[in-house]
Amino acid sequence: MNAPVSARHLMSAAASRAVRPRGRLTVSQWADNHRKLSSKGSNEVGNWRTARNPILREIMDCLSLHSPVREITVMKSSQVGVTDGPFICSLGYYMEYAPCPVMVFMPTLEARDTWKVQKFNPLLTETPIIRNIMGGLRSRDAQHSKDVIEGPGFIIFLAGGNSPNSYAQKSAKVVEADDLDRFTDSVGESTRKVGDQKVRTSEGDPVELMRSRFKSFPNSYKFLKASTPTIKDASLIEREFNSGDGRRYHIECPSCGEFQVLKWSNVKANVQMTEAWYVCEHNGCIIHHQDKAKFLPEMGHGGTARWIPERPEITKHRSYHISALYAPIGLGPSWLDLMIHFKRVHKNPQQLMTFINSNLGECWEDRSAEKLKTNELQKRAGNYTHGEIPPGCLVLTMGVDTQDKWLAYKWLGWGAPLTDGGPMRHWIIKYGAILGDTTGYQVWDDLEAEIHLTMVNSYGKEMRLRAVGIDSRGHRGEQVKNFVMRPSLKVPVYAVQGSTTHMGRAIAQTGSYPNKGKTGKVIKHGYCTWNIGTEHCKDYLFGNLVADADRQQSEYVINFPQGLEVEYYDGLISEVYDPEKKRYIPRVGAKYKRNEPLDCFVYAWAIGQHRDINIGRGRSGRPDPRYWERLAVTLEGEYKVEKVEGAGEEKPRAIPAPMSDGKISLGNSKRFGR
Ligand SMILES: [Zn+2]
Numbered sequence: 002m003n004a005p006v007s008a009r010h011l012m013s014a015a016a017s018r019a020v021r022p023r024g025r026l027t028v029s030q031w032a033d034n035h036r037k038l039s040s041k042g043s044n045e046v047g048n049w050r051t052a053r054n055p056i057l058r059e060i061m062d063c064l065s066l067h068s069p070v071r072e073i074t075v076m077k078s079s080q081v082g083v084t085d086g087p088f089i090c091s092l093g094y095y096m097e098y099a100p101c102p103v104m105v106f107m108p109t110l111e112a113r114d115t116w117k118v119q120k121f122n123p124l125l126t127e128t129p130i131i132r133n134i135m136g137g138l139r140s141r142d143a144q145h146s147k148d149v150i151e152g153p154g155f156i157i158f159l160a161g162g163n164s165p166n167s168y169a170q171k172s173a174k175v176v177e178a179d180d181l182d183r184f185t186d187s188v189g190e191s192t193r194k195v196g197d198q199k200v201r202t203s204e205g206d207p208v209e210l211m212r213s214r215f216k217s218f219p220n221s222y223k224f225l226k227a228s229t230p231t232i233k234d235a236s237l238i239e240r241e242f243n244s245g246d247g248r249r250y251h252i253e254c255p256s257c258g259e260f261q262v263l264k265w266s267n268v269k270a271n272v273q274m275t276e277a278w279y280v281c282e283h284n285g286c287i288i289h290h291q292d293k294a295k296f297l298p299e300m301g302h303g304g305t306a307r308w309i310p311e312r313p314e315i316t317k318h319r320s321y322h323i324s325a326l327y328a329p330i331g332l333g334p335s336w337l338d339l340m341i342h343f344k345r346v347h348k349n350p351q352q353l354m355t356f357i358n359s360n361l362g363e364c365w366e367d368r369s370a371e372k373l374k375t376n377e378l379q380k381r382a383g384n385y386t387h388g389e390i391p392p393g394c395l396v397l398t399m400g401v402d403t404q405d406k407w408l409a410y411k412w413l414g415w416g417a418p419l420t421d422g423g424p425m426r427h428w429i430i431k432y433g434a435i436l437g438d439t440t441g442y443q444v445w446d447d448l449e450a451e452i453h454l455t456m457v458n459s460y461g462k463e464m465r466l467r468a469v470g471i472d473s474r475g476h477r478g479e480q481v482k483n484f485v486m487r488p489s490l491k492v493p494v495y496a497v498q499g500s501t502t503h504m505g506r507a508i509a510q511t512g513s514y515p516n517k518g519k520t521g522k523v524i525k526h527g528y529c530t531w532n533i534g535t536e537h538c539k540d541y542l543f544g545n546l547v548a549d550a551d552r553q554q555s556e557y558v559i560n561f562p563q564g565l566e567v568e569y570y571d572g573l574i575s576e577v578y579d580p581e582k583k584r585y586i587p588r589v590g591a592k593y594k595r596n597e598p599l600d601c602f603v604y605a606w607a608i609g610q611h612r613d614i615n616i617g618r619g620r621s622g623r624p625d626p627r628y629w630e631r632l633a634v635t636l637e638g639e640y641k642v643e644k645v646e647g648a649g650e651e652k653p654r655a656i657p658a659p660m661s662d663g664k665i666s667l668g669n670s671k672r673f674g675r
Pocket of ligand 1: 255256258259282283
């Protein structure tokens, strides 16, 4: 592009705009007047007709210059024409009718390039009025440019959401983002408060970053976002939909005249799967697929259907939901197509999720998610306080998460299972942060002091940590290694890292990346890292948190103390399971950004199952009830003497803890309780 020339174009266009009489042309009128569809990007070729897909008209018209609506969110099924309609038509409108600076975001630079070739270039070359505008300029340059399209009075930036540079410096009046749920959920940098310090993190919300693009147009901007949703609570488009006015398309039943939103549960089919129909939710009337041409057109445009907002008090941000049930005949799947598709995939969670996202335009929700809510977990806080060891808690481990500017640590308590073969019980004992630059020594000295703390249980007995797992995958691998090898440590400390493969166990049997000597031989008791099956650990945590919802407090597997802050619980449930990716992914929302409470649990829980620690198990590796008996006698002995006859005669036996792989002095091993 050529800056001086384009500046001149901008100025002359501004001058011509000033004298041009301005009607109140809407985007849909502009498209009906001018837009041509190309075989490159559309099902149907020829003149654009908004009436062909009535559900798009209002969405398009919110983008019109005179509409008071500023933000438009579309949560949709795939292939419903939102890209061709609101996106491409409004770009034509803002190029020809109301020129201004525009930014279009796609999730990645690759997606942007594909979109440009398939969707945008046909507008430039096959809609005559646009072709004329572009032809007056160096059209070839414009066509070949991937990231900027310029013409009289307008400039369109085409950006990829995975490229932080795409967000910087540019200013636009119209910002449009397609496929929002495919955007990476953190771009650029931001600061966040941890304890009483501000910490710089590399997490930026793409929607907020886009929002900062139209700051110079506070009263005239347009912000369009659309996407097929993904997973409940992890979906950006769901979040945006919920912050808008929440519109759904109400159609009139051709038989009884009652208005309703088309719902998947009301679509029925015969056993042979040769016919599908819709059951009116008011009077059970049969609504036929062929009647779509009758009930889909909207009020004022030959029909009676209408968008109705759930939150009409929100006026500047309209959010729309579109499902494939509304696809006009010939422009998408029929109800029968959908039923056949559903029958094929409904038993497979991964395929079912895709069906729900792509065809119903709805989020996938794990059935357990309802029970994992911050306030629900907070209510479970037990009759012990933060930092206190309650009865039954006989072993302690710690998980440490490493950040650039701080360390998060968690003390996790372990106790005997309540039933034979049942899960061991756990108590969150203490959660905290050590602030300071983790390239320095001070935080690590502070961590060592924390690790060596002696706690006193409710029977007055001293307890110390049995083992510690420290995250070594962050930027501080070298510092973690130096710390783990400190000769002064009196507790087994292991470097751990989340495995990139799906391990079916909490922690690997052997260490990875061991230190080797000059001859290439592994150094015995040298440094290594231990892979952790994070998915396995999270399954265990979330599975038990869900199961605890139906248990008495005295039977909880995961116990919380009084006094944990709400941020702790938000962090603990900061991820949800994605059946498609087969792993846990972050929930959206600022309150879920801190996942250290979750990671620390994973490290503390996994390290208890390290082959040299093996909490609750005998030497064979099998669960050993005597393990707990011995500890209970040692740590809660007075209680046992009072309650259990004869128990006082049994002398507590101190079994030396096995040496760990690192050359770690275990100090007074009796204190570890084995
Ligand atoms: Zn009816």
